[in-house]
Amino acid sequence: MPKYEWPEKSKRAVLGRRISKSDSPDKVSGRAKYASDVKRPGQLYAKFLRCPHAHAKVVSIDVSAAERMPGVKAVKICEKKGPGSEILWALDEVVGVVAVDERTAEDALQKIVVKYEKLPHLVNEQDLAGAGDRAKPAAEQVTGDPDKAFQEAEVVIEGDYGIPVITHCCLESHGQVVEWEGDNLTVYPSTQNVSGLVGQFAQPLKIPASNVKIRMDHVGGGFGSKFSPDSWGVESAHLSKQAGGKPVKTFLERDAELFVAGVRPSHFARIKLGAKKDGTVTAWEHHSWSTGGPTGGGMAPLPYVLSVPNSRKKHTAVATNTGPQRAWRAPNHPQACWLTFAALDDMAAKLNMDSLDFYLKNIQLAGERADLYRRELLKAAELIEWKKKWHPRGDPAPGHLKRGLGLGFHTWGGRGHASEARLTINPDGSVSVDIGTQDLGVGTRTVIAMVAAETLGLPVSAIKVNIGRAPDYPVSGGSGGSTTVGGVSAATRRAGQNALEELFAKVAPALSAQPSELEAVGGKVQMRDNPAKNLPWRQATARLGVTPLVVSGKNAAAASAADGKLTDQGVGGVQMADVTVDIETGIVKMNKFVAVQDCGLIINEKTAESQVLGSMIMGVCYSLFEERVMDEVTGRPLNANMEFYKLAGIGDIGDFVVHMWKDDPEQDARGVIGLGEPPVIAPGAAIGNAVANAIGVRVPQAPFTPARVLAALEKKGGLSS
């Protein structure tokens, strides 16, 4: 068995290079086909009637007029939504209609009469006192002796902080095309979980998993919200069957996409901190609360990154009549990061300390990665010119434009998930890699090709990568938790090394060498100690005769000693923001945003940087603009659209600087670690703290809108003209 490891840095031909995504030309030109572009022969369209009320009992449903409409092919009351059922959030689907086109299906929905009995609802949780019996407190957690630590603390601060529910806002909404052939189902989904969908469709439809095929080439955003078929996917399969097995296309309307297909839980907290006069943090106490819909919301990892020796933690989940939560890029970490670093930054301000010095003073609380954070803090500070530009709270410059700096740091896991790669070397020298994974637009295809190319000593263009089919290709995990790059790269590396072992056995006699003396480099199979003795790749593969070499490689989800160092988990990362706030209007503008990010061995520096840039854009969005707005009285959503659910445009994001931590041999030696999540965690903290530094007062709740900035300034009674 080969020793599975990455080549030494000096010997890498492909790994670490900047290579554009292989599917970018297809996407830019429009040749790339997403599931929402799929049009099957005879395709029908499904639409769902949605409950307008936040909490209601279904009294009766009359679908007869819709059924009679010309062009309508099937009408079905959704599972568990019949008369007598309880609806727990507005826009939940009640009845599905399939018709010859979208307009007919929509018009048919208008003809369905559902009578509801409205029930009491709660949609907003910021005011915990108003939550009544919807608030479910969890047991208090105590570490050390917080009471004593607060008594002994020389400085104590207390503050309220919060961040609201936001939504995933996938540009390609959730949905799929389903198509029956007898009892066999083919699904063209928009998913983060190609292999996993097979069983998830089979089980509720009561068909063997072996009857399900999944087909997907591209997906237009998931961010953690696209792992399952969803109720509407299963309903669509039922509706398709009812319509005679014809293909049925279902993609959510924008309102359901935003408010039903995935939201990130809110987090609010009253936080108390104790410290010594020299800045050493000694005591932490918080009472947090959150909602992620009908089941409430769990406690974010507070305090974040830094372990305060004495702490008391209390959390209350608040059940609301709102669309249920889904994993949103680094679940609960962005909330924890913002709450923690806002409170710490307020402590630094109270101590009259430069917050960079304050964090460096407390860096040992970061545990095993303390020294890495220290070095990353210093690098980020250099890139944003912290020491030159930082000032105590409240920019002393005259005029209405105030500039400030802020920072935050983060952590994440990122070990590769279970994944299997099947690598084929054909006698003509061509190579393909099959993996039942998906490329969320982040470069997974490209990374697989790079790893295979590196391993086989071939150019990247020589590798054909096949993904997005199940069960045709070997099973690979869902793309969540930043696990994909580690999983597919380790599996591909193993498959490649396994394949070479077999190929070398066939080629060795022709070179009068032992298989163990061979290597594949620069398009040749050659003797490691005597490269002059070689066969060009195609001559080497011709030794396979007429039978292609098909070899697998597997990565296991859990690490074991025999695994080598192909993938690992645990990263840090530091972000610093430079903002300008107009104190007359409360408008915050990004000047510069610096991210310093470690992630082990970097396969493709360009796509790695893109992950960070995308995260920073999302971070600016949720820091300055994003917020779900519900009407308290009616329980109805008000901004379930792209007009008032605000996202940044190119003019709103400022200058981004990404520094990948790639020159550190210690980090490189750890192998590949996922990057999808970590860089999206700290923007709220960095930007929120920069706003406080600029205007001299904390804006306690994100997003930092003109209304909130002006309210904070008014409370302070200061700078506003």
Next chain:
Amino acid sequence: MNAFEYAAPTTKEQAVGLLADRWGDAEVLAGGTDLLSLMKDYLPTPKRVVNIKDIKELQGIKYSSATGLRLGALATIEELLSNAAVKKEYPALAQAAEGVSSPQIRNAGTIGGDLCQRPRCWYFRSGLGYFPKDDGGKDLIPTGQNEYHAILGNSGPAYFVHPSSLAPALIALDAKARIFGSAGWREVRVEEFFVTPNNDGDRETVLKSNEILGEIILPPAKGIRSATYEVRQKEALDWPLAAAAVALKMSGNTVQSARVVLGHVAPVPWRSQAAEQALGGKAIDENTASEAGSAAVNGARPLSKNGYKVQLARVAAKRALLQAAQGGA
């Protein structure tokens, strides 16, 4: 969207003949940037859509120093932006057009459509009604999610803000709207074109259901300094939180007469005579502009969550005045 009859007349007379005697039966289509999204949400469900884009007479922009500026209702926002005379003579109007921050909307959207678009109120657009009420008949907005709603002219039942980008500038520049109906042309000042609705079937302008807005006429702007300032949270695709357009007739360095109009603060574009009077005979500087800004929001009565808009409107007026004083014709 319900099925509808589609008509594409080529003359204004045909168009008017195709419209209905009451609102809702027929709708006028021009750029379509507002009407189509409303129809997709089943807000209006017209039996007939009358596309007026092919009426040549209502197209184009014409300027003469003697008679002023004539804007066809069908001229696009982009045509307005790229017109050199507009930029030079009517900067308030050009700056207002710049505030329409989506190239797609600038290319498709028309001047008439900007003035006739329906409120962006998220209660209205979410299907909760033109004057949304709770089960007990009480207005929802005054104590609801009113962060983008009116701070002036908001005694109810209308609490929305008029969304027009161009109206404040047109009113500041003393424009007239020419309306065509079965009885021929009639003319109103743009200031009087907008009305606050009181009943569910009402609309936000003086247009009758069988009339069309044909053209806008601006007097020559010689000696007028004008500017528009919008407070927008985002650079991209966003509505102003508050806006102000001003036109100043100067005598040397002092203001002879002024027109100050706020946008996005009331169900109609809001002309402030208090601000105008505060400026008379004064030179524009930070202090006088500030005082006029404060006068502009006289009588503001914020709802539960939109108090910040008073400050934004005040600043918009101040900055528009400073901008006009520095530039303009």
